[in-house]
Amino acid sequence: MSKALERRAKLREALILAAERSIAAKGLSGLKTRDLAREIGCANGAVYNLVEDMDELTLRVGSRTLARLDASLTGAESNGPASPTETLVRIAVTYCDFAAANLELWRALFEHRMTPGKPIPDWAIDEQMALFAHIYRPLAALFPKRTAVELGVTARSLFSAVHGMVTLGLEQKLIAVPIDALRAEIAIMVRAMIDGLALTSPQ
């Protein structure tokens, strides 16, 4: 790698880390090119030599958040033997804990909207979809007669339901819940969903 390319790669990494710290501290809406440029010591306009636009920058930060979430979920799965149902409970509770511990970075994953007309790049979609494997695998063990498409739909529904409980539970609004109570409720509802689905599923 040439010196110039090496310097650019380092500066790009510094930019992404600065954006991550900014989102963690002030949320996605507080992210400002000017602040980031000052922090990494480059001109405002030079930021766009490092990333295409704010969409790419936000997605790169999201990529780091997803990688840490992936590591947390993998840790939960390998934390001693468990039935597929209890693996799903662990995954759901770990998702809740991750969201609570990384509140603004986690919110940014869902708040970010691409500039109108611009599609989400394939690499970002692939990273997001890869996380569903954590839900898909235990579901496939529980419901071996279901097709891949059916399991995909169930994985999405289960994730969305848990995501809703985490989102509203962590909000400081209407239905804020202490984290221990929230974890317990999530465990109860995941078991109920799996038990209920098993009642009507071909085994």
Add this chain to the structure above:
Amino acid sequence: MSKALERRAKLREALILAAERSIAAKGLSGLKTRDLAREIGCANGAVYNLVEDMDELTLRVGSRTLARLDASLTGAESNGPASPTETLVRIAVTYCDFAAANLELWRALFEHRMTPGKPIPDWAIDEQMALFAHIYRPLAALFPKRTAVELGVTARSLFSAVHGMVTLGLEQKLIAVPIDALRAEIAIMVRAMIDGLALTSPQ
């Protein structure tokens, strides 16, 4: 009522309706005092003789949205006899339909944050909590041995789970789902949750 008070009441109503149209068209982030003042024909500053601040204005619009949601849910409940479980399915699917048909006004209910340090007024909390009765009643019929507190927790969990499915399903992001598929998935998951909860609940 004096002429002056009458005129103020009419102008206040016009302001709330103008804010409702603005949110429906452009979302909560597009709401601007200046535009509303122009639309109802008063000076910018005069808006704050009509409502306390933008928080109150947004909550008043939310109050109208909640009243229409309440009417939709009541309609769903009285749409022919149904078991408590099927009543809950109807309520969940009606919630999904309402969100799809009132996307920006529905989103505004959850996106709105009070000015830091300012509590949500009691009247707004009461209106929000009143809607939980739609979920609470069929749950109480299904689980007569549960205490009011336990039923309240379950109602909250069930609502949050369905809300998550609706939110992520209606997003034009990762896991957007055609509305008919979303309605079917919600029905399946509500039945599963209720059936699963019944397995472990004292009857």
